Amino acid sequence: MKKTLIFILTFITVVSVLSITAFAEDSSAELSEAVSSEESSVVSEDSGANDAMIPAESVDDKLPPEKPEDGKPERPEGRPESEPSIPTIGATPESSEASEEKNEEAVGDVELKFTTDNMKTALTHMGLGLLGVMIVLGLIATVVVILNKTSGKKD
Amino acid sequence: MKNLPLFSMDSINILFRYFGEIEWQMPVMWLIGAILIYLAIKKDMEPTLLLPMGFGAILMNLPTPLQQDAAGNLVEAEGVSEVLETLYNAGIANELFPLILFIGIGAMIDFGPLLSNPKMLLFGAAAQFGIFFTYFVASFFFDIKDAASIGIIGAADGPTAIVVSRALNSNYIGAITVAAYSYMALVPIIQPPVIRLITTKKERMIRMEYKPAAVSKTTRILFPIIITVLAGLFAPASVALVGFLMFGNLIRECGVLDNLSQTAQKELANLVTLFLGITIAFTMKGEDFLKPATLLIMGLGLFAFVFDTVGGVMLAKVMNLFSKKKVNPMVGAAGISAFPMSSRVIHKMGLKEDPQNFLLMHSTAANVSGQIASVIAGGLILGLVQG
Numbered sequence: 001m002k003k004t005l006i007f008i009l010t011f012i013t014v015v016s017v018l019s020i021t022a023f024a025e026d027s028s029a030e031l032s033e034a035v036s037s038e039e040s041s042v043v044s045e046d047s048g049a050n051d052a053m054i055p056a057e058s059v060d061d062k063l064p065p066e067k068p069e070d071g072k073p074e075r076p077e078g079r080p081e082s083e084p085s086i087p088t089i090g091a092t093p094e095s096s097e098a099s100e101e102k103n104e105e106a107v108g109d110v111e112l113k114f115t116t117d118n119m120k121t122a123l124t125h126m127g128l129g130l131l132g133v134m135i136v137l138g139l140i141a142t143v144v145v146i147l148n149k150t151s152g153k154k155d
Numbered sequence: 156m157k158n159l160p161l162f163s164m165d166s167i168n169i170l171f172r173y174f175g176e177i178e179w180q181m182p183v184m185w186l187i188g189a190i191l192i193y194l195a196i197k198k199d200m201e202p203t204l205l206l207p208m209g210f211g212a213i214l215m216n217l218p219t220p221l222q223q224d225a226a227g228n229l230v231e232a233e234g235v236s237e238v239l240e241t242l243y244n245a246g247i248a249n250e251l252f253p254l255i256l257f258i259g260i261g262a263m264i265d266f267g268p269l270l271s272n273p274k275m276l277l278f279g280a281a282a283q284f285g286i287f288f289t290y291f292v293a294s295f296f297f298d299i300k301d302a303a304s305i306g307i308i309g310a311a312d313g314p315t316a317i318v319v320s321r322a323l324n325s326n327y328i329g330a331i332t333v334a335a336y337s338y339m340a341l342v343p344i345i346q347p348p349v350i351r352l353i354t355t356k357k358e359r360m361i362r363m364e365y366k367p368a369a370v371s372k373t374t375r376i377l378f379p380i381i382i383t384v385l386a387g388l389f390a391p392a393s394v395a396l397v398g399f400l401m402f403g404n405l406i407r408e409c410g411v412l413d414n415l416s417q418t419a420q421k422e423l424a425n426l427v428t429l430f431l432g433i434t435i436a437f438t439m440k441g442e443d444f445l446k447p448a449t450l451l452i453m454g455l456g457l458f459a460f461v462f463d464t465v466g467g468v469m470l471a472k473v474m475n476l477f478s479k480k481k482v483n484p485m486v487g488a489a490g491i492s493a494f495p496m497s498s499r500v501i502h503k504m505g506l507k508e509d510p511q512n513f514l515l516m517h518s519t520a521a522n523v524s525g526q527i528a529s530v531i532a533g534g535l536i537l538g539l540v541q542g
Contacts, residue, residue, distance in 0.1 A: 112448050114295055122294035122302060125539045126287040132535045136389045137280035137528055143381050144273035144374070151371040 176218035180441025187439075188212035191333075200340030203425075204313065204432045208333065211436020215239065239437040242430060247328075250321055252431045253314030254399045259424025260314070260526070261403020262416050264494070266378060268520040271368040275486075275517070277470060279524030282490030283532040284466025285309035289459035290536070296451060301325050303540045305452055308335045309459025310529035311342070312492040317435070318396060319533045323540060329438030330449040334456030342496040345457065346488055347504055349464045354484050358472070359508045361483040365516045375408040386531055392541065393534015400530060464488045467521070482517075489518035492529035498522040 191209030195202035214235050222232035246252035269275055290306025297305060304325035307316050316335035320328045338345065350359075379401035386397035407416045438444075467487030475481050489501045498518035505514035 112296055112446075112451065116295065118294040118299050118302065119291075121299055122291045125303070125536070126291045128539060129287045129290075129532065129535045130284065132389060133280045133283050133528055133532050134277075136385060136531050137276045137524070139385055139389075140382055140527070141273040141276040143385070144270055144276070144378065147374040147377055147381075148270070148273070148368060148370065151373040151377075 172221070173218040178441070180445050181216045181218075183445055184216035184439065184441040185213050187444075188216075191337075194337075194340065198340075201336050203428045204336045204435075205340065207429065207432025208336070208436055208439070211239065211433040212439045214433075215436050215439055216441045236437065236440070239434060242434040243437040246430060247317060247321060247434055247437075250318045250395070252427050252434065253317045254395055256314050256424060256427045256431060257396060257399035257530075258403035258406075259419045259427065261379070261400040261405075262407045262419035263424070264400075264404060264407075264523055264526060266375070266404065266523055267370055268367065268516050269523045270370040270374055270378060272517070272520050275490075275520035276524040276527070277474075278467050278487045278490035278521040279526075279528035280490070281470035281487060282463045282467035282521075282525055283309070283528050285459040285461065285463030285491075286529075286532050286536070288462045288466075289455050292458065293455050297448075299540055301327060303536050304328075304331055305455050306459060307331070307533055307536060308338065308452075308456035309463050310492055310533055311335070311339050311460065311463065311497075311525070312529045312533075313339065314431075315396060315492070315529055315533040317431075319537055322392075322537055327448060327452055329435065329444055330452040331456075332435045332438070334453050337453075338456050338460045339493045339496070342460070342491070342493045343500050345460050346464050346497065346500050349461050350468060350485055350488050350501075350504065353465060353468055356508065358484050359504065360512065361481050362509070362512050363481075363483050363486070363514060363517050365513070367516070372408070372410070376405065379404040379408070382527060386534060390531055390534035390538050392537035393531050396530040396533055397527070400526070460491070463491045467491070483512075483514055486514055486517045486521050489521040490525045490528065491522070492525040494522045494526055495519065497525070 188209040188211075191205045191212065193209075194200045195204075195206035195209060217235070219234045219236070220232045221229045224230045286306045286309035288306075289309050290303050293302035293305040296302075300323040304316075304320035304323050304327065307319040308331055310316060310319075313332065313336045316331055317328070320331045325331060383394065383398050383401045387394045403419050406412045406419055467490040468484045469487070470490075471482045471484035471487030475484070483505065485501045485504055489497045491497050498515060498521070501518035501521075502513070502515040505512045505518075
């Protein structure tokens with residue numbers, strides 16, 4: 001028992017250290033990205049002539065994403081589609097790339113931060129949920145009592 | 156493909172080229188996979204799921220094969236992840252595997268001890284406290300849908316956790332599933348210290364008489380049908396979960412479908428479990444799994460299990476204030492869905508305190524009520540969050 005506990009604690013520690021490392025890497029990458037975008041915006045504000053020197057990609061990055069042709073609202077970042085497509089195993093490299101893009105989109109990077117914005121909703125759901133479970137289970141218990149009393153033939 | 160001499164640097168480079176594709180997350184995920192396999196084999200912790208998940212975690216974190224395209228450039232080719240993705244989309248993204256597994260689980264459960272002592276159903280309800288409390292706590296760090304999905308780890312029920320987190324489109328299905336199944340397997344380690352902390356020795360020694368009331372076949376047959384209808388009226392989102400569970404139980408209890416019942420309990424459940432474990436591994440790609448959020452989810456999962464136990468024990472204590480026939484508070488802790496681990500744990504704890512105190516049938520009744528309660532709680536969460 002003790003061994004298992006130690007094992008689990010070690011496991012959690014390893015995961016936590018690695019997660020923190022990953023988090024630190026992500027943060028430094030975001031920081032450097034932010035610094036470079038700051039620099040490029042300073043260059044573009046200096047003179048209008050410099051606009052021509054900004055690479056096409058960076059201009060594209062700043063443009064709002066195009067609305068899908070079918071007119072459907074875009075899914076929020078990091079959320080998979082509710083209706084999954086079933087890929088074919090023998091797919092072409094193009095379809096493989098597409099599915100890879102989909103995966104990246106599906107997982108996404110979700111920022112972890114402390115917020116009390118959802119507290120009220122969660123508290124309401126907590127109260128309603130507990131009450132709901134109690135009511136349904138209480139009702140089931142009542143039905144079972146009635147069934148036990150009314151059904152005649154025993155096993 | 157150009158011809159290369161057998162012994163040249165280029166040939167050797169081709170042989171070892173995938174070593175350069177190894178990213179730091181990969182060996183870490185191999186280690187996690189190895190730990191899951193170790194826990195499954197050596198510690199016998201939910202081996203049917205932890206072993207496939209552990210192997211799948213290794214499988215998903217190997218370099219992607221490369222191939223030359225028409226222009227002669229190296230591009231990523233089809234890898235094992237495409238096969239697992241196909242299984243994922245076919246069986247988990249649409250919640251098919253967990254629901255089919257519920258037929259098998261329903262066919263395995265004997266609700267007899269619960270039907271002969273229906274007040275045990277209340278413990279099942281109280282032991283879902285961890286779900287909702289964890290949901291509330293998780294809402295400080297995650298959006299509502301992810302928080303609710305994390306809270307459902309407290310259902311102590313893998314298929315329910317998968318269905319709810321998938322239906323809510325959670326970003327953390329992999330971590331939630333791993334936490335749910337790992338903690339289910341760790342019930343014998345998690346529950347005893349929590350119970351000892353919140354009960355006195357005197358309370359743990361309370362003896363409970365077991366006088367099972369005979370349960371008619373009519374009751375056994377009507378029970379799954381009535382539960383499905385009630386779940387449909389109060390928590391329609393839980394109908395798929397409750398319905399499949401109760402369908403399995405109806406097959407068991409009807410008495411005319413013994414072959415189907417046996418198939419559901421054995422072949423069907425085994426086959427789905429086999430695919431479920433390895434398919435879940437699709438969500439265990441290192442770069443997505445090794446995040447601070449994963450650690451927080453593991454912590455919140457443990458928190459959920461602890462407060463499930465607290466909820467069940469506290470209800471028993473409250474009932475003892477008003478009841479002449481005292482209930483051993485440990486039985487309340489068996490109201491979680493981890494069946495039959497939790498009931499066995501409580502039974503063993505009871506024997507440890509008093510070798511003549513047999514709590515198995517009481518704790519089994521509370522435990523099977525936890526099965527029903529967790530599924531209903533999952534449905535209620537879906538209904539509340541999805542509006």
